[in-house]
Amino acid sequence: MNIAILGTGRVGGALGAGWAARGHRVMYGSRNPQSELVRQRVRAAGDNVHAASLDDAARHAEVVVLATPWQGAQAALQMAGDLRGKVLIDCINPLTEDFRNLDIGHTTSAAEQVASWAPGAKVVKAFNSVSAGAMADPWFGNENATMLYCGDDEDAKRIVRRLAEELGFDAHDAGPLSIARYMEPFAMLYIKLAIKEGWGGNCAFKILRRE
Numbered sequence: 001m002n003i004a005i006l007g008t009g010r011v012g013g014a015l016g017a018g019w020a021a022r023g024h025r026v027m028y029g030s031r032n033p034q035s036e037l038v039r040q041r042v043r044a045a046g047d048n049v050h051a052a053s054l055d056d057a058a059r060h061a062e063v064v065v066l067a068t069p070w071q072g073a074q075a076a077l078q079m080a081g082d083l084r085g086k087v088l089i090d091c092i093n094p095l096t097e098d099f100r101n102l103d104i105g106h107t108t109s110a111a112e113q114v115a116s117w118a119p120g121a122k123v124v125k126a127f128n129s130v131s132a133g134a135m136a137d138p139w140f141g142n143e144n145a146t147m148l149y150c151g152d153d154e155d156a157k158r159i160v161r162r163l164a165e166e167l168g169f170d171a172h173d174a175g176p177l178s179i180a181r182y183m184e185p186f187a188m189l190y191i192k193l194a195i196k197e198g199w200g201g202n203c204a205f206k207i208l209r210r211e
């Protein structure tokens with residue numbers, strides 16, 4: 001699959017390396033694709049990975065991953081161009097600039113804002129409630145972390161589920177895109193816990209079930 005990742009930070013780095021290692025073609029979309037940092041990111045991720053401007057990366061992709069800070073999301077989508085018909089995975093948590101709180105929530109979500117900024121894209125919220133460390137390795141002993149995702153397009157959700165499972169996650173469909181109103185505060189809880197307990201990226205949520 002051709003995957004464009006908008007943003008070359010911790011999340012973009014972990015997802016890009018993981019999918020490239022599983023045979024997907026990954027193109028990072030960066031504001032500065034020639035920078036030494038981005039070159040390092042590409043070298044570290046192996047043969048299936050390249051970098052380009054945001055619009056060049058998005059143009060040939062079937063799946064576009066939005067992995068920028070909330071404050072840069074709208075501009076990144078504008079630079080990426082027309083995403084009509086593409087699966088758009090929104091990893092964003094709409095944190096305030098000091099990372100202490102959520103900027104929006106409860107009556108809307110970053111995911112719904114993203115959908116309004118990318119008309120015609122099939123938006124799926126995913127990869128927001130786990131750390132970048134868990135994206136690189138979702139296994140905690142014999143248990144794998146849960147990956148919640150939500151969206152309004154069933155085909156798009158099937159693709160995202162497969163991509164999450166390929167990385168090793170226990171993927172779970174949480175419902176329509178409006179469920180992001182709860183997935184984003186859920187991620188904020190993760191951030192608060194990880195900071196309070198000093199766990200960093202070495203913790204993850206797991207849904208337990210029984211018949």
Ligand SMILES: NC(=O)c1ccc[n+]([C@@H]2O[C@H](COP(=O)([O-])OP(=O)(O)OC[C@H]3O[C@@H](n4cnc5c(N)ncnc54)[C@H](OP(=O)(O)O)[C@@H]3O)[C@@H](O)[C@H]2O)c1
Nearest residue numbers: 007008009010011030031067068069072092093128131132
């Ligand atoms: N870190 C985590 O564990 C984690 C987990 C789940 C979800 N998230 C969410 O995923 C998103 C990315 O997180 P991250 O930790 O990967 O962030 P990060 O390390 O700061 O990287 C973000 C990347 O976005 C690009 N970007 C585009 N517009 C930007 C702007 N205005 N300011 C700064 N960077 C901009 C940059 O790439 P270029 O310079 O190449 O354009 C940058 O490398 C965030 O919304 C975050 O809330 C993070």
